[in-house]
Structures are given as C-alpha cells and as structure tokens.
Amino acid sequence: MDPGRPAGRKGVVEKQMKLLKEIFRDKHTALVFRMVLGLTFLYASLDKIAYPQNFSQIVYNYKILPSFVVNIFAITLPWVELICGLFLIGGIFLESSSLLILILLAVFTIATSFNVFIRGIDIQCGCFTASLAAKKQGAELLFRDVILLLMSVQVFLFNQNFATLPGFYQRILYRWLLK
Amino acid sequence: MRQRQSFSSVLLKAAGIVCAGFVIGILNNSFSPRGIELVGNWGNKVISDSLVVPNSYEPEDPEAVTLSQALKSFESEKAVFLDCRVKEDFDSGHIKGALSLPWEEFEVYFPEVKSSLGDAKEIVAYCDGTECELSLLLARELAQLGYQGVKVFFGGWLEWTRAGLPVEKGS
Numbered sequence: 001m002d003p004g005r006p007a008g009r010k011g012v013v014e015k016q017m018k019l020l021k022e023i024f025r026d027k028h029t030a031l032v033f034r035m036v037l038g039l040t041f042l043y044a045s046l047d048k049i050a051y052p053q054n055f056s057q058i059v060y061n062y063k064i065l066p067s068f069v070v071n072i073f074a075i076t077l078p079w080v081e082l083i084c085g086l087f088l089i090g091g092i093f094l095e096s097s098s099l100l101i102l103i104l105l106a107v108f109t110i111a112t113s114f115n116v117f118i119r120g121i122d123i124q125c126g127c128f129t130a131s132l133a134a135k136k137q138g139a140e141l142l143f144r145d146v147i148l149l150l151m152s153v154q155v156f157l158f159n160q161n162f163a164t165l166p167g168f169y170q171r172i173l174y175r176w177l178l179k
Numbered sequence: 180m181r182q183r184q185s186f187s188s189v190l191l192k193a194a195g196i197v198c199a200g201f202v203i204g205i206l207n208n209s210f211s212p213r214g215i216e217l218v219g220n221w222g223n224k225v226i227s228d229s230l231v232v233p234n235s236y237e238p239e240d241p242e243a244v245t246l247s248q249a250l251k252s253f254e255s256e257k258a259v260f261l262d263c264r265v266k267e268d269f270d271s272g273h274i275k276g277a278l279s280l281p282w283e284e285f286e287v288y289f290p291e292v293k294s295s296l297g298d299a300k301e302i303v304a305y306c307d308g309t310e311c312e313l314s315l316l317l318a319r320e321l322a323q324l325g326y327q328g329v330k331v332f333f334g335g336w337l338e339w340t341r342a343g344l345p346v347e348k349g350s
Contacts, residue, residue, distance in 0.1 A: 052208060052215045060221050063345075067221035075208045075215065080200030087196070095184060096192035 024154060027162035033151040034159065037101055038088035040148065041081045044128045048078035051130040058126030064111055080104070088155070091164025095156060102152040109145040116142065231309045232333055241304075241318040241329040246342060249303055249332040253344070258301035258328075261292070263313035264336070266350075273336070274305065275345035282306075282313040285320065296321075301328040308337030 023029055048055040056074035059065065065073055080100065087097035112125070116138045125141055161167060208214040228245040236243065244252070252258035253274070260277035262269045269279040280292050296302060302321060304314040318331045332339075340346060 049207070050213070052211075052213060056215060056219055060219070068218050070221055071215055071219040072205075072217055075217070076201045076204035079204040079207070080197055083196050083200050083203075093192045093196065095189040096196060099189060100193050100196055 025158050027158060027160040030155050030159040031163050033155050034088045034091070034094070034098070037098075037148060037151055037155065038085045041085035041101060042089070043085075045078040045082040045085060047129045048074075048126070049082065054130035055126055058130065062111055062115060062126075064114070077104075091159075091161065092166060094159045094161060094164065098152055098156040098159065102149065102156055105145055105149045105152055109142060109149060112138075112141055112145065228334075228338075230333070233309065233312050233315065235312060236315060240315065241322050241331055244303065244330045244332050246332075246334045246338045249305070249330075249334070249339070250342075250344060252301050252303055252330070255301075257299070258303050258330075259296060259299040260332075261302060261304045261314075261317065262336075263304055263306040263317045264311075268307075268336075270348070270350050272340075272346050272348050274339055275347045277305075279350065280317065282317050285317070296326065299326075299328070301330060302326055303330045303332050305332040305335040305339070308335045309333050311335060 052071075052075055055078070056071050059074045060067065060070045081104065084097045084100050084104075087093055088101065108127070127141070205217070208217075228247050230243055230245045232243050253260070253276075260274045261280045262273045262277045263280060263282045265281050265283065266279055269277075269281070273279070278292050278295055280288050302318075304318045304321070306313040314331050314333065314335065318329045322329045
C-alpha cells in the first residue's frame with residue numbers, strides 16, 4: 001500500500017470520526033444542547049410546581065426515598081429544575097447548572113432503571129407531568145434519559161461560555177465604557 | 180480562550196442553586212393554596228382485619244396472625260418471613276425480604292434457610308391465602324423442630340398484595 005495516500009476505507013472512517021469529535025466538542029453544539037436541555041427542564045418543572053400533591057404521590061411511588069423526605073423533595077426539586085433550566089438557556093453559571101442537570105439526570109436514570117429492571121415495576125415517571133393518569137414508559141424513558149445525559153455532559157465540558165447573557169451584558173458595558 | 184473556573188467554585192455555585200431552589204420551593208409551598216405538608220403521612224395502616232383460619236387449624240397449633248399483626252412483625256424487622264409456595268411463585272413475587280421454603284421440597288430447601296432462622300425471634304409462615312394450608316403444615320413442622328415464635332399468616336400473599344404492602348421479585 002502506498003503510505004503517501006491516506007485514502008481508502010479506513011481513512012474515510014477516521015475522517016468521519018474526527019469530524020464527529022469536532023462537532024461534539026464545538027461550542028455551537030453546546031449552545032443547541034443547552035437550549036434543548038434548558039427548555040426541557042423548564043417545561044418539566046412547571047406542572048410539578050403547579051401540582052405538588054400529585055408529584056409527591058409519584059415520588060412516593062418510586063419507593064426509594066424515606067417517606068419523611070418525600071414531600072420536601074417533591075416541593076423543592078421542581079424549583080431546582082426550573083432555575084437550572086433558566087440558567088442553561090441564559091448561560092448563567094453554565095458549568096454549575098449543567099453539572100446539576102447532569103447529576104439530576106443520572107439520579108433519574110438510576111431510579112428508573114432500578115424500578116424497571118430490578119424491581120420489575122413500571123411506575124409513573126413524573127418527568128413532565130404530575131398527572132397520575134399519564135402513560136407508563138419504562139425502557140423508552142431510559143433511552144431519553146441517556147440521550148439527555150450525554151447532552152448535559154457535552155454542555156458541561158465544551159460550553160466555552162459561548163452566547164451567554166452575562167457575556168452579552170459585559171460586552172455592552174465595555175463598549176459603553178470605551179466610548 | 181477563557182480560563183476554566185476551579186471545580187470547587189463550580190460546586191459551590193451548584194450548591195447555591197440547590198439552596199435557592201430549596202428556599203423558593205418551601206416559600207412557594209407555604210403561600211400557595213395547593214401547598215402540601217412538609218412531612219407527608221405516607222405508608223399504610225390497616226383499619227380493620229379479620230382472622231380466617233382453615234378448618235384443620237387446631238387450638239394447639241402455632242399462633243395464627245392477622246394482616247396487621249403480620250405487618251407489625253414485618254416492620255419490627257425482627258421476623259423472618261417464610262414463603263411456602265413453590266419456587267416459581269416465589270420468584271415471580273413475594274413479601275419483601277421473605278425466604279423461599281416450599282413445603283413440597285422441605286428437605287431440599289430447609290438446610291439453606293436454616294442458617295437464617297438461627298437467632299430469629301419470630302418466624303412467619305405464609306402461602307397464597309386462606310385456602311392454602313402449606314403455611315400451617317410448615318409452621319407445625321418448625322414448632323416441632325423446636326423453633327420459638329412460629330406464626331402462621333393465613334391471609335398470605337393475597338392479603339399482603341391487596342393491601343399494597345412491600346413486595347419484591349426474583350430469588
């Protein structure tokens with residue numbers, strides 16, 4: 001084989017992998033993922049904030065937390081989700097908010113897989129709605145969790161503080177001071 | 180390129196976000212008309228239960244217990260629950276923490292279970308429900324072997340699951 005010619009099947013695959021890696025590390029990708037995650041969490045928190053009674057029932061059904069913390073968890077978690085969602089969209093404390101989202105998603109994934117695969121029970125997710133009548137999902141839910149989890153890892157690592165509200169205001173301030 | 184912040188400062192801000200969520204959540208809950216108690220009253224309680232025993236039950240047999248008594252033993256975590264049904268039934272669902280001791284194969288399974296019974300203060304035998312007498316046969320056998328605190332929960336799997344009490348799957 002001619003070493004001077006990198007073409008061939010292997011070369012193409014390598015090139016594609018490299019491109020994929022570049023896309024994954026790109027700050028624009030981080031911006032898109034940030035928006036997706038932010039809107040998702042923002043949307044997810046609203047119904048839970050509106051109906052704490054239902055949501056606490058769902059948290060209780062997971063049968064993972066001791067019963068005396070169920071209500072406090074159900075009252076406060078949606079607000080943490082809401083703040084993180086807003087911060088991700090606005091680009092405020094990006095590392096911290098994406099880290100929190102990452103941890104939350106990891107906990108949700110573990111809790112769901114624990115119930116689906118180990119206990120073999122399919123319960124209400126309580127992800128986007130506090131309605132007890134919502135359909136149960138199980139495996140589908142886990143798939144979604146893992147995708148979102150990957151997105152949060154990407155945002156945490158490669159956001160580069162690109163297109164953030166604080167950065168925007170900083171630039172305006174500089175411009176005004178330099179005039 | 181902008182310098183990355185130290186991980187501890189990232190963690191500190193994350194803790195701040197959690198605290199903010201916590202405070203806002205509690206405040207919102209106390210002012211909201213849909214607010215709930217901070218510590219909920221979860222779990223189950225039995226408000227009425229009955230003791231139904233099979234005709235073959237004799238006064239000198241091991242004590243028969245109701246659902247609420249069985250639940251009390253369960254919550255004390257000092258009782259060992261023995262499931263007398265066949266292994267397949269046990270695998271597809273049983274009282275949480277129960278051990279499998281199918282009456283039909285007592286000799287096969289008893290050596291395995293024996294070690295866990297050593298210092299048990301209470302042993303609760305159960306099977307499907309009142310129609311099932313395996314638990315009584317097993318309890319008699321254990322009492323004869325000299326075990327103390329042997330009880331029969333005739334309500335069994337049926338009453339336990341109807342009440343939505345803790346169960347688990349697998350062996």
